Amino acid sequence: MSKYILRETALDLLTRVGEQGGYSHVLLDQAMQHSNLSLKDGALLTEIVYGTLQNKLKIDYQIHPYIHRQKKLKPWVKWLLYMSVYQMIYLERVPDHAVIHEAVEISKKKGHKGISGFVNGVLRNVQRRGVEDTExxxxxxxxxxxxxxxxxxxxxxxxxxxxxxxxxxxxxxNLKTLPMSVRIQPLRISLEEAESQLRERGFETKRSIFSEQGLLIIKGNILKDPLFTDGMVTIQDQSSMLVAEMMDLKSGQKVLDACSAPGGKTTHIAEKIEDQGKVFAYDLHEKKAFQVSEKAHRLQLTSIEAGQADSRNLQDLHKSETFDRILLDAPCSGLGVMRGKPDIKYQKKEQDIFSLRKIQSDLLKSVAPLLKRGGSLVYSTCTVDTHENEQAVEQFLKEDEEFMVDPDFFTELPAELRDSLGVSEYGLQIFPHQWDTDGFFLTRLLRK
Structure with a gap:
């Protein structure tokens, strides 16, 4: 792919994310699948899209002196300037003259002479005079x-x-790239064997403190490696791996995963019960439930039964006290995963935190009766807000006296996490800067 087409693709993706509410990770994945991109070009496209989104507010401030007289910029022109300035300021290996030339060519194709002249003028000013200093x-x-x-x-x-x-x-x-981490499928390969194979192929890896199945990929492209393509490992953030590790799972149990897509935690649960027993996995959207089935198939796990359902109505499908374990990985604001999904910070509003809490509370109340007495329910979110996390748990415990926070949860946490900043009486809040992971909350509730 030529660099011109690559940047044209980046502009299209950024405009769709910024103006139409598209999801950056979804659109990037689709672009990768439908374009014959080399590894190098794919990395550059990802860098331009994510980097521009990550730094959008700062870039807007930096170039304000050069654009403030322009009464109304077309959205694509604004995003063309953002992505061009991002490359000029933040990407040392990309020459300024190449960025400016291709930005002008794109603006000629999409607009008229006046627009291309404006784009050229702004970028030449940035090149000659620099940008505003946020200090x-x-x-x-x-x-x-x-x-x-x-x-x-x-x-x-x-x-x-x-x-x-x-x-x-x-x-x-949140401005830093999230490290790649994978989880081995232990019924097919041991951690030691995975490490050995990857080492032989030039990878550098490090074991995760969050899961006995987790590996950090320090060097190497795991997406092209046979371990990934053959379903021996799957991509999963370390903080997400902690969920199944803390569910106290045993072979042969019956488990409910109430909000399961895209299936990372679901398949981890199936591995922890040694693919014996049953994992009922539901999602509100049929397409997403199918993704869970696909992931289970790729990892050769047969204990998972995935289907579409609103988990607030699961009592219509299952009798009370059916499950040994329940996972409620609740819908949330997603403020802990902005490193991989930078558009979240622009699309979410403060009110979303409060409106989502109603759904979280309804889900907790609805799935709780399905748990056997003596069983445990893990509540988790990928956000860093007490209203969705500690306060949601506190409210639930006040309203349902059959449940309590399992005291063993805290002693069973990995040693490094037991005294971390985010430990409270209601669970564990993982902050993204602490362990270089996604931001995450989890706790384990015991039904008396």
Whole structure:
């Protein structure tokens, strides 16, 4: 693929994400599948799209002096400037003259001479005179918001919950690339054998502290390796791996995964019960439930039965006290996974946190009666907000006295996590900067 077409593709993806609410990771995956991209070109396309989104607010501030007189910019022109300035400032290996030339060519094709002249003028000014420095911003909250491209409402909310130091650490860490981590399928390959094979093929790996099945990929492209293509390993963030590890699973159990797509935790559960017993996996959308089935098939797991259902109505499908274990990985604001999905921070509003809480509470109330007495329910989210996490658990425990936080949950956590910043009486909040993972919350509730 020529660099011109690559940048044209990046502009199309950014415009669809920024103006139409598309999901960056989904659109990128589709573009990769339908384009004959080399490994190098795929990496550059990903870098341009994610990097531009990650730094959008900062870039907007930096180039404001050059565009503020323009009364109304067409969305594609704005995103063309954002992605071009991102490459000029943040990507040292991409020459400025190449970025400017291709931006002008794209603007000629999509617009008219006036637009191409404007784009050329802005980018030449950036090249000659540089950009605005965020350090001159007086207000510390505003400065943190713009310099790390996090909406000001979110920065202020996190400061009120966790203080300035933790908030700053989270915001700055969210700009870094999330390390690749994989989980082995232990019924097909041992951790030692996976490490050995990868080492022979030039990989560098490190064992995860979150799961006995987890490996961090320090060097190497696991997506092209036979271990991945043959279903011996699957991609999963470390914090997500902790969920099944903390479910106290045993061979032959009957388990409910109430919100299962895309299936990473579901398949991990099946592995932990040695593919003996049954895992009922549901998702609100039929297409997503099918993804769970596909992942189970790829990993050669047969104990998973995936289907479409609203988990608030599962009592219509299953009798009370049916399951030994339940996982409720609840729908949430997703504020812990912004490193891999940077568009989240622009698409979410503060009100979303409160409206989602109603769904989380309804789901907890609905699935709780399906748990056997003496069984346990793990509640988890991929967000870093107490309203969706600790407060949701606190409210549920007040309303249902049959449940309590399992005290063994805290002693069974990996040793490094037991005294971490996010431990509370209601569970464990993992912050993204602590262990270089997604932000995540989980707890284990015991039915008396």
């Amino acid at each position: 001159q911003i007086k207000d510390e909250v505003e400065k943190l918001s713009i310099s790390t491209s996090h909406p000001e409402w979110l920065v202020r909310r996190w400061i009120s919950l966790y203080g300035f130091e933790t908030t700053e650490a989270m915001c700055r860490h």
